[in-house]
Amino acid sequence: xxxxxxxxxxxxxxxxxxxxxxxxxxxxxxxxxxxxxxxxxxxxxxxxxxxxxxxxxxxxxxxxxxxxxxxxxxxxxxxxxxxxxxxxxxxxxxxxxxxxxxxxxxxxxxxxxxxxxxxxxxxxxxxxxxxxxxxxxxxxxxxxxxxxxxxxxxxxxxxxxxxxxxxxxxxxxxxxxxxxxxxxxxxxxxxxxxxxxxxxxxxxxxxxxxxxxxxxxx
Amino acid sequence: xxxxxxxxxxxxxxxxxxxxxxxxxxxxxxxxxxxxxxxxxxxxxxxxxxxxxxxxxxxxxxxxxxxxxxxxxxxxxxxxxxxxxxxxxxxxxxxxxxxxxxxxxxxxxxxxxxxxxxxxxxxxxxxxxxxxxxxxxxxxxxxxxxxxxxxxxxxxxxxxxxxxxxxxxxxxxxxxxxxxxxxxxxxxxxxxxxxxxxxxxxxxxxxxxxxxxxxxxx
DNA sequence: CGTGCTTTTGAATAGTATCAAGGCCGGTGG
DNA sequence: CCACCGGCCTTGATACTATTCAAAAGCACG
Numbered sequence: 001x002x003x004x005x006x007x008x009x010x011x012x013x014x015x016x017x018x019x020x021x022x023x024x025x026x027x028x029x030x031x032x033x034x035x036x037x038x039x040x041x042x043x044x045x046x047x048x049x050x051x052x053x054x055x056x057x058x059x060x061x062x063x064x065x066x067x068x069x070x071x072x073x074x075x076x077x078x079x080x081x082x083x084x085x086x087x088x089x090x091x092x093x094x095x096x097x098x099x100x101x102x103x104x105x106x107x108x109x110x111x112x113x114x115x116x117x118x119x120x121x122x123x124x125x126x127x128x129x130x131x132x133x134x135x136x137x138x139x140x141x142x143x144x145x146x147x148x149x150x151x152x153x154x155x156x157x158x159x160x161x162x163x164x165x166x167x168x169x170x171x172x173x174x175x176x177x178x179x180x181x182x183x184x185x186x187x188x189x190x191x192x193x194x195x196x197x198x199x200x201x202x203x204x205x206x207x208x209x210x211x212x213x214x215x216x217x218x
Numbered sequence: 219x220x221x222x223x224x225x226x227x228x229x230x231x232x233x234x235x236x237x238x239x240x241x242x243x244x245x246x247x248x249x250x251x252x253x254x255x256x257x258x259x260x261x262x263x264x265x266x267x268x269x270x271x272x273x274x275x276x277x278x279x280x281x282x283x284x285x286x287x288x289x290x291x292x293x294x295x296x297x298x299x300x301x302x303x304x305x306x307x308x309x310x311x312x313x314x315x316x317x318x319x320x321x322x323x324x325x326x327x328x329x330x331x332x333x334x335x336x337x338x339x340x341x342x343x344x345x346x347x348x349x350x351x352x353x354x355x356x357x358x359x360x361x362x363x364x365x366x367x368x369x370x371x372x373x374x375x376x377x378x379x380x381x382x383x384x385x386x387x388x389x390x391x392x393x394x395x396x397x398x399x400x401x402x403x404x405x406x407x408x409x410x411x412x413x414x415x416x417x418x419x420x421x422x423x424x425x426x427x428x429x430x431x432x433x434x435x436x
Numbered sequence: 437c438g439t440g441c442t443t444t445t446g447a448a449t450a451g452t453a454t455c456a457a458g459g460c461c462g463g464t465g466g
Numbered sequence: 467c468c469a470c471c472g473g474c475c476t477t478g479a480t481a482c483t484a485t486t487c488a489a490a491a492g493c494a495c496g
Contacts, residue, residue, distance in 0.1 A: 053433070054432030054433065059351050072337060074341050082344065104326070104329075104330050106326075108324075112329050115332050122339050122340045123299065129277065129279050129343060129346055129350060130271065132347060134275070137483080166442085166443075176484090178443090185445085198494095355452065384475075394452095394453065395475080396475090396476080396477085402475095416461080416475075
């Protein structure tokens with residue numbers, strides 16, 4: 001997003017002033033109430049954006065991956081209202097607020113591309129809101145598994161390589177581990193997935209998508 | 219948004235090329251699958267953005283009001299994936315795609331302000347997603363009533379002036395009219411609201427907000 | 437081969453949606 | 467002016483879905 005839309009001179013400035021930070025899997029990038037000093041760009045890896053409820057349970061709202069930005073100060077917010085942490089080994093760039101503002105002011109196409117990114121994310125989020133309101137648990141869990149599959153793919157053994165995957169699915173779908181476990185059992189009977197130890201293998205992605213077909217416009 | 223951030227010359231061009239369209243209450247601005255020819259800016263009034271599910275039931279995802287824009291082509295989308303219709307008598311400006319693109323390219327601060335708008339809406343939507351996942355019906359309905367109150371206020375009789383308000387609340391909260399009706403009854407006993415014919419009067423906004431206090435960071 | 441943690445499954449419970457009936461209100465026409 | 471009618475609103479009973487609690491089984495690690 002940044003490389004395509006900024007002038008070479010500005011790219012050099014960014015290169016000089018950016019902080020390149022490596023994260024291991026499952027490390028916090030920032031937490032609720034932390035002060036906003038700048039913005040994060042993902043070079044490699046994936047980050048989960050999640051909120052925490054009164055009772056302490058998480059809600060994963062989206063993933064950000066290569067080329068995406070997150071943790072941008074929405075308005076005059078001085079502190080974060082959500083959390084971000086790495087899902088796998090990642091390299092993340094940090095850019096300070098004033099440099100970011102300079103970039104926006106001097107690279108019109110950069111602003112436009114960030115705007116388009118937010119616009120698309122907003123649309124996805126609106127659709128996701130509808131899904132959370134209308135889907136039953138079976139469908140929400142299907143949706144969560146599908147999201148994970150699209151975001152992370154599978155390892156060479158065709159397994160979804162996400163640590164504590166049941167918990168992650170529950171945090172996406174807005175339910176608890178027990179329901180996820182039950183649903184996985186059902187899906188195994190239906191031949192959609194297969195359990196291999198704690199890992200799960202997606203045997204029939206098409207069947208999974210079919211469960212969701214009413215909710216996504218082809 | 220547009221007036222503050224565009225140069226006088228461009229404002230004149232916009233003035234010449236814009237289409238100013240009056241809408242009566244409850245009129246469709248555009249519907250699912252309609253082609254995207256441009257973008258809408260609200261001069262006066264409020265518009266509801268809603269999606270429709272497989273079973274045909276609506277989900278109102280947000281309201282847009284004075285100064286806000288909606289119906290912007292997210293990426294290469296040629297058709298809309300959602301619906302917009304007026305909640306009250308409104309005046310809405312339509313601007314064609316190519317003019318909008320020219321505005322973005324030539325008025326950096328305009329792009330930035332639209333970006334900030336989307337960024338804020340995205341954040342609100344993420345929070346709303348969490349709420350839909352974690353709130354019980356009582357809380358979702360409280361939230362919906364609060365949204366309506368903040369968006370539309372009350373008329374001179376302190377009534378929430380929204381036609382078919384129970385249906386609207388249900389479509390925001392993701393439930394049905396019966397649940398809304400029950401909850402309104404309960405709220406009347408608790409002294410939070412009062413029924414006056416089909417209209418409802420918000421007697422104690424603070425008590426309503428207290429129900430929601432766990433979900434919004436002060 | 438324990439030990440502690442995760443996962444699975446069952447049973448009880450709570451919460452919500454659905455179905456159905458009756459009540460209220462406003463508008464219309466006699 | 468009043469009675470009726472249709473649409474919206476309310477309430478109750480019931481069915482269903484999802485959560486919670488609890489216990490047993492599986493797995494990974496020392």
